[in-house]
């Protein structure tokens with residue numbers, strides 16, 4: 001595929017930029033999905049109070065990590081169908097808001113997760129304001145949600161769940177701790193590297209990846225220290241990688257993390273950080289990786305050397321052992337990994353996954 005477009009419109013600035021857009025949508029009911037910590041944030045409070053002065057507003061701020069599907073189905077019962085959904089928060093809030101945008105049409109979100117119901121054509125207009133720069137969930141075609149009862153993580157995938165508007169508000173990103181900024185920023189790096197190397201990649205994707213990898217190496221550290229310029233650069237880079245995810249795929253680290261995350265109760269980014277220890281040396285022998293390193297030469301970046309160095313500088317040098325994975329579990333993990341595995345240029349068979357796991361310990 002050689003097509004690349006951003007259907008959502010992106011604004012950079014404060015919440016007031018959304019005021020006119022909401023008025024133009026001509027709706028009376030608004031549902032705000034946010035997190036426990038952000039609902040008390042000054043700028044969010046002012047914005048929600050503004051909304052309450054003009055519209056009928058419901059706020060849901062008790063979303064658990066990973067966007068549990070039972071909570072989403074509970075929201076469908078608890079609130080009536082809103083005219084607009086506004087999501088303010090990290091990746092789980094983005095995913096929850098996107099999943100809910102196909103709700104209130106006769107089916108539960110669980111049915112969409114398990115594909116026992118077809119996704120509707122219509123969706124409720126979405127406005128998303130991310131608070132972490134990394135997942136790119138605000139602009140990707142998928143909503144990754146979690147069934148905590150069956151311990152199953154999966155996605156609702158459709159271009160229809162893209163938001164109408166994305167607000168990049170640097171004030172929100174300051175709420176994350178330095179460690180969280182570093183970890184989520186690493187997730188952004190993985191999207192750039194993996195969407196470049198994937199066999200589903202294309203020239204547009206690769207061009208954006210190279211620019212974003214350079215941005216991460218030049219700005220992530222400063223962003224973790226709170227530099228507004230670097231935070232803005234990282235936020236835009238992360239959103240762009242959301243688009244890359246739509247036009248390419250991630251590689252083995254993302255497939256394996258889906259097993260590691262629920263097993264170790266660690267975050268998406270933490271799992272990827274650990275897995276890169278084993279995956280990078282393995283993928284570095286491929287032609288695609290060698291080409292990426294050539295493309296990064298003008299920026300003075302040699303990935304195989306620089307990625308571990310960046311992890312050290314950010315103090316996020318995790319391994320699978322740090323996350324609590326035991327050697328005896330590796331066979332089981334390797335066998336449990338599923339999805340499109342051969343998009344990864346280094347994938348041959350289950351042994352490839354096992355080698356990655358062993359080297360990531």
Ligand SMILES: [Fe+2]
Nearest residue numbers: 135187191268
């Ligand atoms: Fe990711």
